[in-house]
Amino acid sequence: MSDFKLRTELLLAPSPNKIFHGEKIICMGSCFAENMHQKLTEHGFNSSFSPYGIVFNAWMLAHQLRRLIAGKEYLDHELIFSNEMFSSWDHHGSFSHPDKDVALLQINAHFNDCREKLNHAEYLILTLGTSSIYETKEDIHRVANCHKVPAQHFTKYRITLQELISEFNSSFQELRQFNPGCKILISVSPVRYLQDGLVDNNRSKSCLLMLSEFLEQNYNFVEYFPAFELLIDDLRDYRFVKEDMVHPNSMAIHYIWQKFSNVFFTKETQALNEEILSFQKKIKHKPLFPNSESSIRFQNQLKKDIALFKLQHPQVLFPEIEI
Numbered sequence: 001m002s003d004f005k006l007r008t009e010l011l012l013a014p015s016p017n018k019i020f021h022g023e024k025i026i027c028m029g030s031c032f033a034e035n036m037h038q039k040l041t042e043h044g045f046n047s048s049f050s051p052y053g054i055v056f057n058a059w060m061l062a063h064q065l066r067r068l069i070a071g072k073e074y075l076d077h078e079l080i081f082s083n084e085m086f087s088s089w090d091h092h093g094s095f096s097h098p099d100k101d102v103a104l105l106q107i108n109a110h111f112n113d114c115r116e117k118l119n120h121a122e123y124l125i126l127t128l129g130t131s132s133i134y135e136t137k138e139d140i141h142r143v144a145n146c147h148k149v150p151a152q153h154f155t156k157y158r159i160t161l162q163e164l165i166s167e168f169n170s171s172f173q174e175l176r177q178f179n180p181g182c183k184i185l186i187s188v189s190p191v192r193y194l195q196d197g198l199v200d201n202n203r204s205k206s207c208l209l210m211l212s213e214f215l216e217q218n219y220n221f222v223e224y225f226p227a228f229e230l231l232i233d234d235l236r237d238y239r240f241v242k243e244d245m246v247h248p249n250s251m252a253i254h255y256i257w258q259k260f261s262n263v264f265f266t267k268e269t270q271a272l273n274e275e276i277l278s279f280q281k282k283i284k285h286k287p288l289f290p291n292s293e294s295s296i297r298f299q300n301q302l303k304k305d306i307a308l309f310k311l312q313h314p315q316v317l318f319p320e321i322e323i
Contacts, residue, residue, distance in 0.1 A: 010226060010234040012263050017183055017223060019123060019264045021045055021272060022315030026118050028065065029127030030056050030189040031247070032227060036125055039257045042280075043273045044316040048117050051110035052144065053092025056129030056193070058208055059159045060144040062167040064090060068115050069171070069178045073108045076100060082149050089136075089143040096147065121182050124175070127227070129189045131207040132158050132196060158204060164211045172219055184222045185264075186212050190231035190256075192246045225263065230256050272316060279306055279318075 019025065021044055027037035028050035040047035052064050067090075079086045079100060086103040087096040095110075097103035118124070134154040135142050146154060175182060188208045193201050205228065216224045231240065231248055238245065240252035248256070261270055282302055287295040310318055 007236065008234065010230055010259070012226070012259055015223060015263045017185075017264065018266055018269070019045070020266075020269060020315070021313070021317070023122040024048075024117055024120055025123045025125060026050070026114065026121050027125045027127075028052070028055070029061055029125075030054060030129030030191060032129075032187070032189040032191060033125060033127035035248075035253050036127070036257075036260070039253070039260075041317075042277075044276050044318055046317055048114055051107075051114035052090055053094050055092065055144045056189075057133045057142075057144060057159075058128040058131055058211065059133060059164055059167050060090070060142060061126060061128065062164070062171040063142070064144070065171045066167075066174055068111065068118060069174045071112075071115055073111060074104060076104055079103060080147070080149075082147050085147070087145070087147045089141060089145065089147075092145055093147060118182070119179055121179060123183050123185060125185045125187075127187050127189050128208040128212065129191065130193050130196075130201075131161075131164060131204045131211075132156060132193070132200070158200075158207070161207050161210055164207065165214055168211065168215055172215070172222070176221070182221070184215075184219070185225050186215060186222060187225045188212060188228040190228045190248060190252075194246055225260060227256055227260075230259055272313065275309065276316065276318065279309065 023046060025040060025045060025047040026049075027033045027040070027047060031054050034049060034054055037047050037049045050064075051068065055061050055064065074088060074090075078090075079088055081087075081100075085093075085096040085098055086100040087093065088103075088107055091107060095103065095107050097106065133142055134146055134156050137153055137155055143154070172184070175184075188205060192198070193204070196204065209228070212224050215222045231252055235252055235255065240249055240255070241247060242249050261273065265273070279302075282298075287298070289295060306318070310316070
């Protein structure tokens with residue numbers, strides 16, 4: 001029998017844009033953007049996550065980026081009170097708090113910190129989740145998070161490709177003025193939104209794929225990374241998703257990370273990443289007899305090896321794990 005393939009692997013060419021340890025990176029968008037931020041941090045990169053938290057809707061993502069660039073802090077009248085918590089329509093629920101002053105303080109603290117980092121960032125990673133959006137019926141305000149307010153208070157619809165292009169055009173042009181050297185890596189989240197149904201989810205994703213194509217073709221500082229295609233078309237199997245049947249599991253995230261590494265990291269950077277992971281495995285190792293001479297020698301040698309690594313590679317933000 002002749003050889004045959006059981007799957008279609010997506011082969012990606014190396015990018016001319018290389019990411020190095022020490023460069024500032026901002027990740028914004030859906031939960032997949034958070035996955036990428038966690039992977040970057042785990043491997044010693046200077047990565048920061050969005051000051052808005054996880055955001056799924058692509059239009060809101062561009063809108064938030066514009067406000068971040070403008071430096072327009074949040075005011076107390078912009079917070080809502082629901083379910084005994086003060087929240088912002090623009091923010092994930094992790095920014096909510098029962099004390100209004102605390103909620104506002106932490107929102108603006110993260111906002112200003114991330115704006116300063118964005119001003120000097122080499123890379124902005126954006127992950128687009130959906131083109132469906134919720135809008136309040138009372139004051140016609142688009143929201144990034146409904147904060148468990150009953151559904152009858154919102155109108156849900158899909159934003160057109162033209163409106164998405166318009167908002168991203170504005171945000172990218174403003175970013176170019178704010179930080180001329182920042183490159184943008186854009187992807188479409190592989191997470192399916194089954195609450196919309198498979199048909200509407202696919203139509204929503206297709207709109208985001210068309211948006212990504214437009215942005216990559218019209219801005220020379222924008223590059224598309226096919227996270228969506230890697231899970232949906234390359235892996236293409238429910239073995240690679242969690243029990244909810246939509247989110248990629250750790251094996252899928254690792255696979256996509258490896259593809260990302262091959263595209264955006266040099267061989268030297270990948271070698272550093274492997275060395276960092278090796279240290280982490282040794283740190284997490286739990287000896288059967290921690291007070292034995294061999295265990296103590298192992299721990300002392302590990303501390304010396306890590307100190308030498310940090311001295312040789314000061315650009316690496318070595319994850320602080322207590323030995």
